[in-house]
Amino acid sequence: EPEVTQTPSHQVTQMGQEVILRCVPISNHLYFYWYRQILGQKVEFLVSFYNNEISEKSEIFDDQFSVERPDGSNFTLKIRSTKLEDSAMYFCASSEAMTGDSHNYGYTFGSGTRLTVV
Amino acid sequence: LAKTTQPISMDSYEGQEVNITCSHNNIATNDYITWYQQFPSQGPRFIIQGYKTKVTNEVASLFIPADRKSSTLSLPRVSLSDTAVYYCLVEAAGNKLTFGGGTRVLVKP
Numbered sequence: 001e002p003e004v005t006q007t008p009s010h011q012v013t014q015m016g017q018e019v020i021l022r023c024v025p026i027s028n029h030l031y032f033y034w035y036r037q038i039l040g041q042k043v044e045f046l047v048s049f050y051n052n053e054i055s056e057k058s059e060i061f062d063d064q065f066s067v068e069r070p071d072g073s074n075f076t077l078k079i080r081s082t083k084l085e086d087s088a089m090y091f092c093a094s095s096e097a098m099t100g101d102s103h104n105y106g107y108t109f110g111s112g113t114r115l116t117v118v
Numbered sequence: 119l120a121k122t123t124q125p126i127s128m129d130s131y132e133g134q135e136v137n138i139t140c141s142h143n144n145i146a147t148n149d150y151i152t153w154y155q156q157f158p159s160q161g162p163r164f165i166i167q168g169y170k171t172k173v174t175n176e177v178a179s180l181f182i183p184a185d186r187k188s189s190t191l192s193l194p195r196v197s198l199s200d201t202a203v204y205y206c207l208v209e210a211a212g213n214k215l216t217f218g219g220g221t222r223v224l225v226k227p
Contacts, residue, residue, distance in 0.1 A: 004161075033214065033215075035215075042217050042218065042219060043156075043162060043205075043215075043217040044217070045214045045215065045216065048214055056214055058214075089159065091161040091162075093161070106152055106154075106164030106167055107162075107164060107215060108164065109161030109162050109163065110161055111160055111161055112159070112160065112161050114159070
């Protein structure tokens with residue numbers, strides 16, 4: 001079964017440092033997403049990416065965040081200057097959504113990167 | 119206003135069938151109903167999706183009445199490894215997913 005791969009599985013960083021979380025989505029998927037889940041809380045949407053540009057972003061996704069698809073396989077989330085409240089599990093997901101089709105395909109999530117800001 | 123309402127938690131025993139009902143009174147014509155499962159420290163995992171009537175796959179069944187204002191996820195003969203949080207979502211194709219609190223299912227021996 002195809003998987004979404006995320007690296008690293010765990011990252012510890014000092015407040016104010018930049019971090020890059022990496023994801024390899026499923027190869028034939030067209031839509032890419034980042035979600036996060038603070039410990040004990042809901043899974044929250046951050047950003048969606050399609051056709052090499054951001055299609056939607058949440059209020060959480062402020063100027064400290066950026067996404068990039070530098071090549072045909074990787075999808076990255078950069079946090080420019082981390083804050084303590086950025087500590088969370090970050091999940092990458094991809095989907096093969098077919099607008100106008102009768103089907104809507106489920107998302108495939110990665111196993112996540114646990115980011116700890118100290 | 120929450121899109122979906124589901125029980126906070128449910129307990130069951132190994133071998134039993136677990137049915138989780140989700141209310142989505144304001145579902146739109148182009149919305150699909152999707153269920154995800156999440157284990158601790160893991161990403162949500164797609165279980166099943168439907169639009170109307172009944173859908174069945176190798177792990178679950180999804181029952182959707184004609185008015186589509188609710189849906190029921192049915193897990194047959196659960197095992198201890200089915201202990202997880204189950205999320206009901208309603209979204210249009212290509213839209214972001216909005217997760218609620220989900221239903222914590224605890225399967226006991």
